[in-house]
Amino acid sequence: MKRRKVLDTITPYIAGKLKPGAIKLASNENPLGPSPKAIEAISQSLQKIHIYPDSNCLELKLKLAEKHGLKSEQVIIGNGSDEILLFITGAYMEKGRSAIAAKYTFPEYTFSTYLFDGNMVYVKMDNLRHSLEKFYSKIDSSTAIIFLCNPNNPSGTYFSDRELKNFLGKISSDILVIIDEAYYEYVDAQDFPNSIELLKEFDNLLILRTFSKIYGLAGLRIGYAMGSEKLIGDLNLTREPFNVNSLAQLGAMAALKDQEHVEKSKMLNRQGKAYLYEQFDKLGLTYWPTEANFVFFRCGLNRDDVFKNMMDMGITIRSLPVYDDSLRVTIGTMEENRLFISYLTEILKSSR
Numbered sequence: 371m372k373r374r375k376v377l378d379t380i381t382p383y384i385a386g387k388l389k390p391g392a393i394k395l396a397s398n399e400n401p402l403g404p405s406p407k408a409i410e411a412i413s414q415s416l417q418k419i420h421i422y423p424d425s426n427c428l429e430l431k432l433k434l435a436e437k438h439g440l441k442s443e444q445v446i447i448g449n450g451s452d453e454i455l456l457f458i459t460g461a462y463m464e465k466g467r468s469a470i471a472a473k474y475t476f477p478e479y480t481f482s483t484y485l486f487d488g489n490m491v492y493v494k495m496d497n498l499r500h501s502l503e504k505f506y507s508k509i510d511s512s513t514a515i516i517f518l519c520n521p522n523n524p525s526g527t528y529f530s531d532r533e534l535k536n537f538l539g540k541i542s543s544d545i546l547v548i549i550d551e552a553y554y555e556y557v558d559a560q561d562f563p564n565s566i567e568l569l570k571e572f573d574n575l576l577i578l579r580t581f582s583k584i585y586g587l588a589g590l591r592i593g594y595a596m597g598s599e600k601l602i603g604d605l606n607l608t609r610e611p612f613n614v615n616s617l618a619q620l621g622a623m624a625a626l627k628d629q630e631h632v633e634k635s636k637m638l639n640r641q642g643k644a645y646l647y648e649q650f651d652k653l654g655l656t657y658w659p660t661e662a663n664f665v666f667f668r669c670g671l672n673r674d675d676v677f678k679n680m681m682d683m684g685i686t687i688r689s690l691p692v693y694d695d696s697l698r699v700t701i702g703t704m705e706e707n708r709l710f711i712s713y714l715t716e717i718l719k720s721s722r
């Protein structure tokens with residue numbers, strides 16, 4: 371068979387490990403689960419799954435447009451924001467063009483770029499922060515897309531409003547700038563960018579959000595992007611007609627209405643974050659202050675060994691090849707956080 375050469379460059383995605391019965395703190399899901407209102411809306415609509423979903427996701431787009439002060443033509447819905455990454459590269463990437471991303475960030479930017487024959491250019495980070503100045507210095511005539519992840523997965527670090535405005539003001543409007551804000555709803559930092567406001571000024575900006583994280587709908591697969599009408603129009607040309615299923619559309623609309631669940635999730639995350647910082651300090655471990663629902667830390671031991679031990683004890687986290695000893699843990703319920711710390715303490719003790 372005439373397999374495309376590009377497949378040789380693509381490495382299979384390694385998902386957060388599942389172990390039956392284990393507590394999963396590996397993929398940054400909401401430990402409180404979905405909004406009960408979303409569950410209710412989905413259950414009620416099960417009778418109608420013989421009907422095709424709305425191809426245009428119009429009702430949801432109108433809701434999102436209203437929420438963010440945009441026109442519905444400025445919104446596109448995807449089967450997870452992962453799918454939107456493919457719309458982006460499907461519309462703007464080809465052989466001879468390149469994308470730029472941080473050295474340690476979400477791997478799907480590379481996958482989507484490679485799949486459409488693009489080249490990937492990586493930017494060194496400043497202590498796991500995006501340095502937009504370093505991004506700027508990597509731009510050349512082949513640059514088509516810049517992927518920014520804010521807050522960054524896996525480090526939880528962020529860049530500020532001032533840094534972003536300065537960057538966007540300097541670069542050519544021919545270059546598409548993606549800001550992946552999958553964890554936006556968790557952010558506490560006062561100087562975090564108000565990126566949607568910047569859509570008024572920059573036609574080459576696209577903001578990605580998702581229902582997979584604070585909204586607790588990762589299993590339904592639904593995310594969205596916001597940008598200029600022209601840009602969204604281009605992305606729509608690459609989209610399959612029925613890309614978002616009807617349960618996801620209804621679940622997302624119900625979840626949007628349940629602001630109480632979002633607030634509760636955010637409060638729990640704050641509490642868990644404070645607890646983990648305090649415990650990491652006590653254990654003398656290095657961690658990166660986070661604006662998301664996970665913490666990146668160094669344990670001083672082989673990261674894969676710690677990952678395995680933790681999994682045997684009943685919690686899955688993520689071992690990440692940044693340092694020999696680096697891991698990422700999702701902030702869970704307080705009970706889960708305490709259990710995680712007690713296991714980690716035990717692992718550290720038995721290694722001495």
Ligand SMILES: *Cc1c(COP(=O)(O)O)cnc(C)c1O
Pocket residue numbers: 398449450451452453476519523550552579580581582583588591592593
């Ligand atoms: C989890 C995550 C997403 C969400 O992807 P979906 O396809 O919407 O589930 C996107 N970007 C980053 C950086 C993430 O961590």
